[in-house]
Amino acid sequence: MSALMETILDIAGLPFSSIPEEAYETARLSLYDWLICGIAGRDEPLACKLRQMVADEGGSLTASIFGSSMAPARAAALVNGATSHALDYDDTHFAHIGHLSVGIYPAALAAGEETRASASAVVTAFLLGAEAAIRVGVVLGAGHYNRGFHQTATAGAFGATVAAGRLYGLSRDEMRAALGLCATRTSGLKSQFGTMGKPYNAGVAASNGVECAKLAKLGMTSCEDGLMGDQGFVVTHADEWGREVVSANQFLFGDISFKFHACCHGTHAMIEALLEIMPQLSGKTNQVKMIALRTNPRWLKVCNIPTPQTGLEIKFSYRWLAGMVMEGLNTGAFDTYRDDLATSSVLADFAEKVEVIGDAGITDMQAEGEVIFEDGSKVAFSHDLAQRPTLSNLKQRLQAKGAAVLADNAALVKPVMEEFASLSAADLGLIARKQDDSGNN
């Protein structure tokens, strides 16, 4: 069997005691973040359509759906994956080249509810699933992504399979069969970007994971090594592969990058860098003569709309976003990005002062530059998203994100921060289902 398959089977079977506390805590924060994204996305058109389909199907009410009732686990995972990815405000893992929480947490939650697991077991299953997905994503590599595949979905489904399979109690052989079935079941193309097909991909990954784990538990057989064997998933879906597989006990999930701004990820390093120097600019923002920003050239085609016309276009405009930070607007809240903000004369004037320069010497997770004042003085800024924040910093920022995105409903997710040890998967399901902060569902 391949090193990749062996390693993933090792990961799937790791005892709780061998999981580093930091990895576990980061996964718990990811759960908090995922719930925010799912609750915020529950009224998106895509979410409503998928809910409609599974509501028409009905069935046993074993797994919760964001903002709704319950459904069979496969169906709930499909809806929740798509719903939580609908606003594209969820986490990114750059080595995996994709989003982890939206493809894997829906499978972990659904399987956790079905098996009456603790919330802690859900987080553990998610974390191990994420570690598996990262390894598949890394082996598939940029070639897979550039060929047109969407790692969030393709590699994500293997993570969802591990997470669900862990909770359903699969043996090592059953887990191997589940991963083999996943190899023939998983799919996902980047050509869906910009359509409802993109978040759908995340739901598909989650649902496939639940299905393959269930079928393996029922005794379905599959090929020996669905990942790296002859005509396995990797060799059919990538032109190059073979990067060394990171061993099971080295945790990679901690490199996860949470989104704290409701705009294009390519603008985040700039926003963070400017926020960091805001104390030094206090009271002087009206004396700014120029902001010189250096960013990786790849972003120039993505998020450098010079004069946005809509709220959506603002999310892809360095010039507008720089001014918004200077003006103290909350870039973390969706309702900041109103269409009429594109007509703001204050921001239009400020945009004239921002110069964006492509610089191949910095990575696509970095931003650098200088704020130059009318008196000739300068303040340099720089930020690298690859630098891990501390857990307490992450926690604080995620709580601010919850408040910005969910407003009054932020209370819904509070227990994940404050009383996690006592929570069950059923409690997490209730958080997802609740419609408002009145406590009704």
Add this chain to the structure above:
Amino acid sequence: MSALMETILDIAGLPFSSIPEEAYETARLSLYDWLICGIAGRDEPLACKLRQMVADEGGSLTASIFGSSMAPARAAALVNGATSHALDYDDTHFAHIGHLSVGIYPAALAAGEETRASASAVVTAFLLGAEAAIRVGVVLGAGHYNRGFHQTATAGAFGATVAAGRLYGLSRDEMRAALGLCATRTSGLKSQFGTMGKPYNAGVAASNGVECAKLAKLGMTSCEDGLMGDQGFVVTHADEWGREVVSANQFLFGDISFKFHACCHGTHAMIEALLEIMPQLSGKTNQVKMIALRTNPRWLKVCNIPTPQTGLEIKFSYRWLAGMVMEGLNTGAFDTYRDDLATSSVLADFAEKVEVIGDAGITDMQAEGEVIFEDGSKVAFSHDLAQRPTLSNLKQRLQAKGAAVLADNAALVKPVMEEFASLSAADLGLIARKQDDSGNN
């Protein structure tokens, strides 16, 4: 939009009046064949496991399951696709490089039951879905298959989407969206061959088709051209493509090759050739000195087991099967292939007389050779599976297949031959569900 996508949308919208009667009649015979395969496969372990999963899920009882109750359409399509492919006794379309009925009929039947369609509308939707799937399969070509993909599943899902979409009444734009969603949903690898993953692939195709059609009906959006557009299905899943697309009004389904022998397809041309000369051999089979068989070299590695040890191995043994034809055994019935048939001294003696020669000058659908008698006289034989039989011959042979495979239960499928015009999709569902010939279900 690409010629492939345009053509498939044209096909999906063809009025019944423009469908040639022969194509329609062949599709009706394919329904008969598919029902035989599904009823025969209902007790296979794989079928039971999938039924278990969807029974646990429950839900609205809108679509029939082979040998069981009803389930939501997506679930029924999943189970029925796998169940009907479990015995590998279903039809093959060589240009499409796959099996058509098992991926598409389950979607057509489920959608037909949900929309209270006539049996004729189910056959029409299947036929148009099959024409779409063939075109996708032809464009994907041998390169897709050789890379490791299973056209039955991958191209089949597009056919299932067209079939279900036609019955759900999708507009042209909705059908385009459904096909776009299918592009990101469809999957299937050949590495599953020899495991339960192979028939699972057919169920996955059918279920994906139902899901994508339903979601498009609910207004889900997708990319402009999921098949041939940038990072669409074809360009991501094949290294070469671009074969000319056959126009919408030229029907290709008639090239379908039904299986009349419950053994490897590579042996069928030989069996047919020998059956054709049996009248000339009457009473002289004990005077056979030698059978010289010429077959395409690719089959030598597939179905030339010289001395089979089990019933399963007999299915891949030219030498044994030649003797079985001479002895008048029914190669169309599963129970002929008992393990103890491998110990038959009569067949073992006969096998010594059979010489199998690879001949690159004949196609993999052909067999040629000579029966040489002890007195030196010879009878030549040859058969080409590519030659279309007449409809009446097909009908007769399929009825014989039904009798051989289903025995007393053959009565179940009789209405498809004898009173089709009066049947509804619900009647077809009842045929699939029925457990025995007592009329109970």
